[in-house]
Amino acid sequence: MSAASCLLNEDQFLCSICLDVFTDPVSTPCGHNFCKKCITDHWDVNLPYNCPNCKEIFFSRPQLRVNTFISEMAAQFRQSAQQEASSSNSLGQQIPEPGEVPCDVCTGTKLKALKSCLVCLVSYCHTHLEPHLKMSGLKRHQLIDPVENLEGRMCEKHDKLLELFCKNDQMCVCVLCSVTDHRTHDVVPLKEGYEGKKAELGKTEADIQQIIQKRRLKIEEIKQSVELSDKNADREMAEGVQVFSALKERVERSEAELIHTLKEKQRETQKQAEGFIKELQQEISELEKRSSEVEQLSHSEDHLHLLQNFTSLNAAPPTKDWTGVRVHPPSYEGTVVRAVKQLEETLSEQMKKLISELELRRVQQYEVDVTLDPDTASAWLILSDDGKQVKSGDVKKNLPDNPERFSSGAHVLAKQGFSLGRFYYEVQIKGETGWGLGVVKESMNRKKTLELNAQNKFCVIGSSFENWYCALDYPLLVLTPMSKPEKVGVFVDYEEGLVSFYDVDTACLLHSFTGWSFTEKLYPYFSTERGDGGESASLIISTVKHPECKKC
Structure with a gap:
């Protein structure tokens, strides 16, 4: 059984709530049928309970029972519709996608239109297009690729087909327009107007492509400028790092030389002081030894021993005259200033040399x-x-x-x-x-x-x-x-x-x-x-x- 030959039409298998073929159809006490889920959801949010079709009110929520007959008929209808769609697809006919033109003759599930007739102002699928391909009278009709709004191809004033083009007013007109409002204008067949405009569009397209190409070239030029900028910046940064590294190395070297100079002076002073201290300590040791011998002799009760050793112990041992001996701390004043001034001169010369090298590499x-x-x-x-x-x-x-x-x-x-x-x-x-x-x-x-x-x-x-x-x-x-x-x-x-x-x-x-x-x-x-x-x-x-x- 096909959907087209079914005794019941398609509308009788549609739920009035979801507007789709019944799924689990149930009957209300008033005799109307709905999808079980649709009527249940309806009563969950709408009080008092009523029938969406006849508006009969129920004082308590009705008990719903599955309508076996409707359920079987709906299943058969769905299967038949699927078979018909599958058969149409096997013949090259398809269900129209969004944006595609449907057949104006199909009832129920509409198929995709293959052609539109400018005489009948109707779009036809493969099946309904056959008369225009077989009947001699219909063969003379002008068929085009399917388009919507065929009424827009008719003259609103004379209800005639727009089959001429007025070059003066740049508009499509019918035959009656050409002998009335446009009788003094340059009116040509649509095909001639189409060819002229198509040629203009071709030129426009070429101009647009030329502009696009110029923009693309400009984009490449800008990208190349950015790449050049990046390259120059990287080069300058690398050279800058090298230059400042050289300058920092020179500064660090000058700092090390300054510290070395100061430490050398410090070590010389320490060495001189240590030499004097050593000599003084040796003299102190000799004097302490003589002092001990003198003290022992002075306490001796042996008259002969004291008199015999008096001459050798009474005189002080020979010592150095330390009156004029001084440790003179070196003068550190101006050492840093001189070092900085010398560094400034060195850096100035080095900067001139580095700048000359950079300038030469630049050119x-x-x-x-x-x-x-x-x-x-x-x-x-x-x-x-x-x-x-x-x-x-x-x-x-x-x-x-x-x-x-x-x-x-x-x-x-x-x-x-x-x-x-x-x-x-x-x-x-x-x-x-x-x-x-x-x-x-x-x-x-x-x-x-x-x-x-x-x-x-x-x-x-x-x-x-x-x-x-x-x-x-x-x-x-x-x-x-x-x-x-x-x-x-x-x-x-x-x-x-x-x-x-x-x-x-x-x-x-x-x-x-x-x-x-x-x-x-x-x-x-x-x-x-x-x-x-x-x-x-x-x-x-x-x-x-x-x-x-x-x-x-």
Whole structure:
């Protein structure tokens, strides 16, 4: 027996309290049926006792008896309904989930709709859709994927199907609307309007995806900034710990030296005092011995014995004159002050050294790979195959006179030019007596001898003799480094207009050009002179070594 063919309809198997198929149905004295639990719970909270259906009042709580007939019929109905649902599922039909469209024709348990008809304005499940698939008249109806509120697809004014689109008012209209209110408007079929809007949505989607991508890139940029910040903070903290550890070690060493100095003075005073005390105690011992002998002789009754020993015992034994002997406590006054002052000087020097090392390591972060450009090298120069070394030879080569090449002197530029940001490179100059390093502007005249003047400034330092160095600015500035540099680091901050030169081995700043306003590309510059023996030593572009923080 199926739920559809049952003589009793579904409503007769539903409890009027829980609105579900009966579970343990019982009958009241008035003849109405309820789930046993439902009526029991109802009477537990509602007084006086009454029937929820007919409102008949009972003066005492009725005795409930199971309605066997209803119980069996409800069980059969539940089983039949389950079988029907199972059969529908086997045919591909399902009970609609929340948000899905149910069939408008199904009675009792409604199945999931497969299509909606825009002519009938009804949604159909698989079973009820069959006439639209078989009957010739219904086959002409337009079927779409199931949607709710089919009435919304009808014109409220003319009760006709909305099958046109007005481009002027951007709204869907019916056929009557197109010849009345919209007769002068640009009205097209829904499909054409749909295709146009779909294309616009595609563009909108592309624009949205582009915006999303930009936001994602911005997120990555922010994350990278945070990572860089963390990395820089970690590096600074590590360097800070090393610096302050070195300073604390210096302070502790000075403290130990001060304590050692004071204790040494203390020990010397104690040693001197102990020596004097020992001598005094020895003299006291000798004097006490003589005093005892004198006392014994003075009490002697032997006249001859006293007279014979009187001369040797009457004189005091020889002793040291202690009148001028003093233990002079050392002067400790000013010892701590002198130690602190010396520590201050030491720390000042150490701080300068540590700061120089930190500054050099900071600019070394901006290391760039620099190689020499043979197209700019003057004919006297010899370049290595890897573009990392240059020296001056004794034979002038026959080279094409291209616009980039220096026509005189011994100059060469790097291939890499820079017009923003910061960059740093290092050059080994050991063994060179004549050299030049720095940066020059792209438009400098390479066909004339380099001249120092206010109009032709370039940031270069160099040495033309063994022991003196100059900054090629206007006017010429002579530098006096503490020691002869063997490796020079060049740092440029384009936006700040800063060019600095460092002695890499000592971390000392040799010179800085400041306050410049760069407006064109800058190129690393190299120059070397021939020595007395013909060829010169090589200028070598070296890889930056990143040493750990050094402790003094």
